[in-house]
Amino acid sequence: MKSAVETLNPTRVRLTVEVPFEELKDSLDAAYKKINQQVTVKGFRKGKVPARIIDQRFGRGVVLEEAVNDALPKFYTDAVNNAELNPLGQPEVDITELKDGETLNFTAEVEVRPKLEIPDYSGIEVEVDAVEVTDEDVEKAVQQLRERFASTTPVERAAQDGDVVTIDLEAKVDGKVLEDGIANGVSYTIGSGELLDGIDDAVKGLEAGGEATFTSELKGGSAAGKEAEITVKVSQVAERELPELDDEFAQLASEFDTLEELKADSRKRLENMKRYDQATQAQERVLEKLLELVEVPVPEKLLEDEIRTRKHNLEEHQLAQMGLTLDKYLELQGKTAEEYENETREAAVKGIKTQFVLDELVAKEKLNVNQEELTEHLMRRAASSGMSPDQFAQAVVQNNQVPLLVGEVARGKALAVVVEAATVKDTNGEIVDLEDEEDNEAADTAEASADDKGEGEEKAEA
Template sequence: MKISVRNLEPTKVRLTITADAEELDPYLDAARKEIGKQVSIPGFRKGHVPGKIIDQRVGFGSVVGEAVNNGVPELYSKALAEKEIHPMAQPKLDVKEVPESADDETKLKFTAEVEVRPKFELPAVEGLEIEVAKPEVTDDDINTRLDALRQRFGTLVGVDRPAKTGDYANIDLDAKIGDESVDAQEGVSYELGSGTMLDGLDEALDGLSAGEETSFEGTLEAGDHEGEKAQVTVKVNSVKAEELPELDDDFAQDASEFDTLDELKADIRKQSEADAEGRQATVARDAFIARLQEGVDIPVPKGVKDEMLAEREKNAQGNPQAPEEDKETAEQAVEKELRDQIVLDALSEQLKITVTQADVTNFLASIAQQYGMDPSNFINAIVNNGQLGSAVQEVGRSKGLLAGMRAVTFKDTDGKVLDLSKFLGDEAAEEEQESVEAASAAAAVADQLAAKDEATEEE
């Protein structure tokens, strides 16, 4: 097989692949056998029709078409492996030449344009030292958690004064456009300052007492008149303030399993310190990835970036809770995500990371659990949708990241070596698992699912 590679962009190449006759022949033979199973030719049993008869009766064009459909993707994959090219998207394939008959010496020739991982040099991770800020837990952190706990046990009591931020007002609302009432609600409980209803409502309620009302202009945020301006009248029926319990031993006994406030505070500090260690591990991870990218120019594939931006925008439109972000912010986020992926892929390759069957199944099962889905059904859907390769790639990145971080020395700002082993896992346990290549892992998962499906049907 002859392969030529032309760089179109820093992250895009065109491969021109020419396959010799002996490389196309197995696909031609397989195509003839498959076609022979589907056609009836007098004098021959299905599946036992000689290849020459298939060529004559069905036509060599059909045979070579089937062979090209099956052969081009495999030959393309072989070419990528031979040239050590790492694709980041599906290729654009274009068949240029095919033999027109079994005796035609024309070779199969096709091109493949594909966005690829850029080439760059990663630093060796062995011996790297990275400084990470010390996790600090202050008295303010403890008090913040205590206040949150107090709010869970707080009660609302009526007050005879004007409403202010933090109060809860029971209100009636009537929104009009012209003389027509387009939205009316009664007895709604609303927390002043929360900003969860109409724009301008907080300002209108501030300073009103029970029995008072006012009007303001607001923009309707739902219903048939969403986005339109309306004149809104709001009446306050009652004002209630949140009353929090005293911080004492009685509160500790009501809110926890502890007998004293000091014991409760000690437990909250312990939890806060554990959370701080987790944040420090996250900071260490980010610092590690950033160190790998220091001084390295990593261009991102434009097409992949555009697809990710489009998907990000689509997800944001379907999620009302998603924060708004401008185009520049979105592009920066996507570019960072892509560069991190590219670096971790290169790191996994540098560290010769392998993916195990258990890695893949555990990864997918954990995602299924997060979404409350049946793991078998979820994995089956992943396999059927052709997304298993992406899952295997994610597992490889994760394993590469952990292995790389284990090889690095992390220190705090005082020079003390950090022990992140509880977050990085046990390398020895991973090595005991049977390693398989990514493709083998994918096939094993698919076989496992098929076996489960058969067992279910038999039951």
Template sequence: MKVQWEKQENHQGVLTVEVDEEKVKSALDAAFYKVRKQINVPGFRKGKVPRQLFEARFGVEALYQDALDILLPESYAQAVEEAGIEPVDRPDIDVEQIEKGKPLIYKATVTVKPEVELGEYKDLEIPERDFSVKDEDIDQELETMRNRYAELETVEGEAQKHDHVLIDFEGFIDGEPFEGGKSENYNLELGSGQFISGFEDQLIGVKAGEEKDVVVTFPEDYQQEKLAGKEATFKVKVHEIKRKNLPELDDEFAKDVSEFDTLQELKDDIKRKLQERKEEEEKQYKRDTVVEKAAENASVDIPQVMVEQEIDRMLQNFEQQLRMQGMNLDTYKQMMGQEEEALREQFKEQAEKRVKTSLVLEAIAKKENVEVSDEDLEEEIKRFAEMLNRDVEDVRKDLSDQGMDSLKEDIIIRKTIELLVSNSQNAA
């Protein structure tokens, strides 16, 4: 097989591939045996038509597409390896010659992975940040627990911040109702920030049975473009006001909400868990910092197709999150008044950053010869099995070659980030 690679602009290039006539003959033979099983020719049993008669009646050209289906995948993969390139999208194939007794010649236009010009990635400074556990952190956790176990009680009088109000509301812009601006028996905690700025504040002081006009202005960057920057009047009716009855912080509270007999034991446990959480936060902070700085210091011209592929993945993940909330992407777009192009544009900057970061880490891994040992892979499979709560051997059997490659890539990236952290220094 002959392979020629011609580099072009914008990270594209053309592979010219020539597959020898013997392989073409084998592919045409295989194509014939496949096709003749599916055709009926008078005078012959199904699948028994002779090759000579088939070609006389249908022409050898009838076998070309099936032969290409056999030849192209294998020859293209081999050509890519011989040319030493890394395509990032599907090739655009142009068959120049396929003929019985002659070589197959085709051109494959592809976009390839760009070269990364690495900047400084060692001795990166990590600004110091305090990750110690303070008394107020413990108090905040206790307060969260108090609120979690609080009981709501109906109250008379005026609504206060953090009260729950049961309301009906309908919004109007220029006297006309708008989509998504109406609800009945809505439970709203005042001060929770569920509604746009100013809405909840205007309900502080209302009483059950009261009706009130709440006037607000939607932010200029509001997700529903039709409402952005516009003033709206919400007609609100208050049905009920409930207030949290918070439990006392004492030993009885500790017994009710935990396995501990005293409040001090509960506080000690909270502190221990917070310290573990803070330690992990510190590690993640260091990882994020060095990765971000290494990416900022590098230069790479990213092909648009890679950005679009990343946006596709982000949209798929976003749609999965919506499904978990009982919504699909079409419903979300309708509710937000957005077309998919606008949504893709929102993801673009983050997608570009993700692609660049991935390319930079990959380039560092190659330069530093970061490799995966058998022990690394075994530990990753064990970790994966624990995460899935499955037997290690079952997970190993289920992992395809592609799955193993993906695990190895994850390990390489993780080891590369560890290398960056270990070579970094804390900024004074």
């Protein structure tokens, strides 16, 4: 077999392949055997029809077509390997010549990973938010904890801000009560903003037994996004009582004996959260700088597949679960259809570029993924998906997605290498040491940036 490669553009090539006819022998034998099992010829037992009879009865062309279809994938793969190409997706194959007993010639056009030059990235510098926890931050955290331990006491008076009311709701659209528009015994804290717009004004001033009607846009259900007439009836008004902020509260709400110990722990937790956010911010900004340094051609078909995948995931899964149409979603987001299209394309381009660059770094730095790293990543992915590690692992194996997870970990390690070489300063001008956070954060950042994941390319290569 002879093959040659013609570069059509940085992300697309044409392979020209010439196959001597003798290399089709195994496929021809397999074709005769397959046809033998499918046909019945009088005078011959099934599966024992001679090749010359098959040629006479059904035509040599049928056999050649079956043989070529069987052989093409192997010849194409050999040509790809000989040229050391990294194809993306399926090729467009055209048989240019087929002479029985002489030769098989074909061409195959396919998108390929572009060859990238990764420049020196050690000079990357980024600025991130400083880790600063104020007394006000601590007081707010303790206050939120205090809210969780609030008690309620029924009162015989009109409802007011901060009260917890027990209510029955009925929603009508165009004068008809919705099948899913009735809810009884709902507990609601006035001012929390957790239910419908307008409900706070409707229930304030009502005592137990009182009711009111107001108009609001439904946030979910069968009529999500529509204006509805809501009738709310109050069955109980309860006053919230917050515990005193003292040592007794600290013992009730935590493992600490004193309020000061509780506050010190809250400060530490807030600092850890801010360091986590700082590390994530550093990863994202270093990645942006890295992408600016590398010229990355994006295969057009891969890009269109990625855009289509992202749109499908949003429109058919995320919005469908929320009961929203795309038009309603765009209205709520204050975006036009054109802005949505542009943002989706930009995100898809960034995802593909991220994957290409980090994969190139994985090869350049000769990074490997061990079992411990893969297991740790699987545990994090399982937690974020709401599945148990065993369930998530089983799903990964069943869907043949282990290579995808390995790729995510490897790209995370590649990004960590770049971050380690970069200079990261906070807004106070201090050098930030991200060593403790680096690997896990980089894996998450690389995964999110290629998300939802350079997903089109992952599928194309799989």
